[in-house]
Amino acid sequence: MGGPAIVWEEMVKSHQHYVYNLAYYLSQDPHEADDLTQETFLKAFEHLEDFRQEAGLRTWLCSIALNTFKASRRRKRIKHQSMCLEKITLPDSSFNTERIVIRKELQWCIHHVLQYHVSREQKIILVLRDLNEMSYKEIASVLGISVSAVKSRVNRARMAFKNHLVKSGCAKLMKDFTCYCEGVLEV
Amino acid sequence: MKCTKVLSLFSRYLENDIDELTRKKIDQHLMQCVSCGNELLMFSNFMRIIKSAAKIKPPKEYGPH
Ligand SMILES: [Zn+2]
Numbered sequence: 001m002g003g004p005a006i007v008w009e010e011m012v013k014s015h016q017h018y019v020y021n022l023a024y025y026l027s028q029d030p031h032e033a034d035d036l037t038q039e040t041f042l043k044a045f046e047h048l049e050d051f052r053q054e055a056g057l058r059t060w061l062c063s064i065a066l067n068t069f070k071a072s073r074r075r076k077r078i079k080h081q082s083m084c085l086e087k088i089t090l091p092d093s094s095f096n097t098e099r100i101v102i103r104k105e106l107q108w109c110i111h112h113v114l115q116y117h118v119s120r121e122q123k124i125i126l127v128l129r130d131l132n133e134m135s136y137k138e139i140a141s142v143l144g145i146s147v148s149a150v151k152s153r154v155n156r157a158r159m160a161f162k163n164h165l166v167k168s169g170c171a172k173l174m175k176d177f178t179c180y181c182e183g184v185l186e187v
Numbered sequence: 188m189k190c191t192k193v194l195s196l197f198s199r200y201l202e203n204d205i206d207e208l209t210r211k212k213i214d215q216h217l218m219q220c221v222s223c224g225n226e227l228l229m230f231s232n233f234m235r236i237i238k239s240a241a242k243i244k245p246p247k248e249y250g251p252h
Contacts, residue, residue, distance in 0.1 A: 012249050020245035034246065041249050110240040130237045155198040162233040 008045050011057065016041070018058050018132045019065050025127050026069045028115050036072075040065040059138045062128065066142065109165060117164045122157035129154050188212045193223050197230050 016037065023036035043064050044051070051060055114123060128139045136154075140147045193216050199205045200213055217224050 016245050016249050017242075020249075021243055024243050025241075030246070037245065038249055107240045110237060114237070114241055126237065126241075130234065131242050133238075151199060151204070152195065155195060158198060158230065158234060158237075159194065161237060162230055165233065166229060 019061050021131045022065050022127050025123050059141050062142045113164050118160050125153050125157040188216045
């Protein structure tokens with residue numbers, strides 16, 4: 001008694017923000033992100049004996065989250081609608097360590113672009129690298145591709161994110177907080 | 188070095204994950220190419236911005252319930 005429960009608690013405490021961020025941007029929905037995070041930890045708990053120390057816990061957890069999401073959402077298409085800033089509640093990001101003051105509108109744009117205007121592959125890459133701050137080696141192991149492939153994908157994803165925010169997104173969004181760039185994404 | 192090559196190496200350049208010779212070539216290019224210089228500035232800004240603005244705090248504590 002006690003052993004596995006303690007392992008579980010420690011694991012959840014130190015890793016839930018990685019898993020939740022990935023789940024949130026994958027699912028594009030806070031409730032689904034909630035379920036996906038919970039399911040990921042349950043699966044991890046059930047299969048603790050499969051965990052190999054050398055793989056790293058967050059690599060393992062992110063793989064479980066990714067696979068769970070993919071299995072549940074194969075080929076589902078989501079159409080996103082234009083939304084007003086007033087209707088959007090930004091998730092709590094007070095948790096950020098870096099002290100950069102970002103205007104609320106800009107923050108909204110960043111969430112919006114990351115949610116809807118980069119491909120799923122690019123979104124996963126950006127979350128793993130820039131939000132979860134995982135190493136290239138860890139990401140390579142989650143995605144099952146080479147480190148050099150991860151590096152070039154990270155660069156392309158950052159470029160795509162930046163380009164969208166600069167060219168079509170933010171300038172327009174700033175005026176009346178409406179997104180003019182409706183799109184259908186494969187998720 | 189061509190612009191496209193320079194752009195493709197921005198992340199590695201900013202993360203110091205690049206050999207000296209390549210870094211020199213990029214620096215040389217940046218001194219002559221205003222367009223790539225601007226791109227690099229925006230690119231590094233957005234790298235910082237995405238890190239600090241997009242992270243989300245989980246709404247609750249997860250546990251085995
Ligand atoms: Zn250039």
